[in-house]
Amino acid sequence: MSVRLHQSIVVSRLEGRVSLSDGVEMLRHAVQSRVQRWSSSSIDRIEIEIEPTDVLHWLAGQPAGQRWFFRSREGTLTAAGIGCARSWTSLEEAIAQNAHCGDDPLIQGTNQPTAPLFFHSSFFDPESRGKHAPQWASFDRSISVLPLIELQHAEQTILAVHLGDSVMDALTALEECQEPRAHLPLPRGLRLSGDGDPVGWADGIDAALGAIASGSMEKVVLARTRSYCAFESIDPCSVLFGLMEEEPSAFHFMVEQHAGSAFVGASPERLFRRIANRLESEAVAGTCGRGPDGSSDDRLAGRLLGSDKNRREHEIVIRRIESVLAPMVDQLCCDESPSIMRLRHVQHLKTNAQGRLKPGINDATIVGALHPTPAVCGWPVDRSREFIRDHEHLSRGLYSGVIGVTSPARSDFSVAIRAALISGTDMTAFSGAGVVRGSDADAEWLETERKLAAFDALVIRAASDRAALIEPARTDPMRDPTRAPARGPMANVPLRLVAGS
Numbered sequence: 001m002s003v004r005l006h007q008s009i010v011v012s013r014l015e016g017r018v019s020l021s022d023g024v025e026m027l028r029h030a031v032q033s034r035v036q037r038w039s040s041s042s043i044d045r046i047e048i049e050i051e052p053t054d055v056l057h058w059l060a061g062q063p064a065g066q067r068w069f070f071r072s073r074e075g076t077l078t079a080a081g082i083g084c085a086r087s088w089t090s091l092e093e094a095i096a097q098n099a100h101c102g103d104d105p106l107i108q109g110t111n112q113p114t115a116p117l118f119f120h121s122s123f124f125d126p127e128s129r130g131k132h133a134p135q136w137a138s139f140d141r142s143i144s145v146l147p148l149i150e151l152q153h154a155e156q157t158i159l160a161v162h163l164g165d166s167v168m169d170a171l172t173a174l175e176e177c178q179e180p181r182a183h184l185p186l187p188r189g190l191r192l193s194g195d196g197d198p199v200g201w202a203d204g205i206d207a208a209l210g211a212i213a214s215g216s217m218e219k220v221v222l223a224r225t226r227s228y229c230a231f232e233s234i235d236p237c238s239v240l241f242g243l244m245e246e247e248p249s250a251f252h253f254m255v256e257q258h259a260g261s262a263f264v265g266a267s268p269e270r271l272f273r274r275i276a277n278r279l280e281s282e283a284v285a286g287t288c289g290r291g292p293d294g295s296s297d298d299r300l301a302g303r304l305l306g307s308d309k310n311r312r313e314h315e316i317v318i319r320r321i322e323s324v325l326a327p328m329v330d331q332l333c334c335d336e337s338p339s340i341m342r343l344r345h346v347q348h349l350k351t352n353a354q355g356r357l358k359p360g361i362n363d364a365t366i367v368g369a370l371h372p373t374p375a376v377c378g379w380p381v382d383r384s385r386e387f388i389r390d391h392e393h394l395s396r397g398l399y400s401g402v403i404g405v406t407s408p409a410r411s412d413f414s415v416a417i418r419a420a421l422i423s424g425t426d427m428t429a430f431s432g433a434g435v436v437r438g439s440d441a442d443a444e445w446l447e448t449e450r451k452l453a454a455f456d457a458l459v460i461r462a463a464s465d466r467a468a469l470i471e472p473a474r475t476d477p478m479r480d481p482t483r484a485p486a487r488g489p490m491a492n493v494p495l496r497l498v499a500g501s
Helices: 020-032 055-060 091-097 167-175 198-213 236-246 294-305 308-325 363-370 381-391 441-451 453-470 495-500
Strands: 002-005 009-018 043-050 067-071 078-082 086-088 118-122 142-146 149-153 157-163 191-194 219-229 251-258 261-267 270-275 278-289 329-334 339-342 346-357 402-406 410-415 419-423 426-436
Touching (some): 020 167, 055 078, 055 149, 055 236, 067 236, 067 402, 086 091, 091 363, 091 402, 149 167, 198 219, 219 453, 236 251, 236 261, 236 419, 278 308, 294 339, 294 346, 363 410
Parallel strands (some): 009 043
Antiparallel strands (some): 002 009, 067 078, 086 142, 118 142, 219 426, 251 261, 270 410, 278 346, 329 346, 339 346, 419 426
16 A cells, blocks of 8 residues: 655555564565666655564664664654665755645554654754864754664554665665664673863853843753763663663653764653644753652652742743744643653653644744753743853753654654763763752752763663672572672762762
8 A cells, every 4th residue: 555645755555464574574575676666756665564573672783873763751652763765954854845744644553554754853052153072073963864764663563664865775774684682781881980060060150140140041051961981882772771761751862873973862851742733842840859759759849849949940941832832823721830740860840731733834843943942041042042152161962952753744852851972982971950040059060960860870780780790699609798799890980979879
């Protein structure tokens, strides 16, 4: 069965539900049959339903180079792509040429073809000049990609191949497809190697408070980093797998455009989700820690809800969302008061907004209007962004940018926070905190510590996994339970890190 989408993408589904290996082989034969009659004037998508397959483990088994991964916070959509059938330097171009957001119905159901997914990523500040450090050279400031091979799991598990600029590239990608990896261990010797500068952080907070007191801004978000390294190259899929276990109720993503450099994260924050013309967005701002038990959690959440500083920070974000979305939707509805979003290490204030999109509004328009949000930039946006350019001594790149997937039928975009840049044996994690009137440098530093806890936990996990591999069996007669453990990968991890995670 074939369906033509906007006379530029032809989607065909092969009959049946088969194993992953059989699906790869059937797609390969289908591509071979089209080599002689294929034309690059359109994009062909050939897909087949396969038996449930772990998407991340499959992606980890594919050669490094061009790999994308996105999992929605609710777990209703998990998608991965390898290679590039066609790409665009902006979301606007991708939508204009191949993925218009019109009135198309959702293409779902048994033996019905599914719409292709475009993977999008863009920098926090794409227009900034001179602020993008060499480590971001492997990433486009903004790119939308239709992968050569896509594996997605929603109602069904679908394996697809796209014939874009080169049919032979698609055929080669299928021939090189590997089986999923059984295990995704963290790298040996993963450890803390460097941290942010508390003095420089305090100076930045003081400058921000001065600007706020002068009336030039209401809020600005400042970021810092923490560095990790390992004895061997850090596999981004393994890090992402660890983050998924640490923060299961988050968006999970990976962007890899060249082998050896990848950006991964587990973000709590949705920029927006669209299903047909139904739009959902949210404000996530205002943070406190987690308690050791439910009663402590409730007490901390109560203080968060009653905190004037956090409520003002949150109110700035929801005001911006309302002002941006009101002209785009019919009957914009927002929660009357914020609720509590609980993650593994922190709690946030969260307010939902939803409405029905007016005709002519597409994903690119929404992304351009909503991002950067005051939750990652500040308010007013232009002034806070200039302040960040002048005072933040790091290169954000994709951190606090936009990462998501889009199709004619649906889209989901996350704000790329709680994320890290991986390069060879090094990993740099990012964290930020919002500064408003009444902010305190030490308190904001502690907030960034909490937000980095998921990455700190990977250090503990890596050491524990390693220890489990080398620990003698309990039946070993030579094992002395009173002996102090040998020094290992955790030897250089500060006690603060162990206790804080």
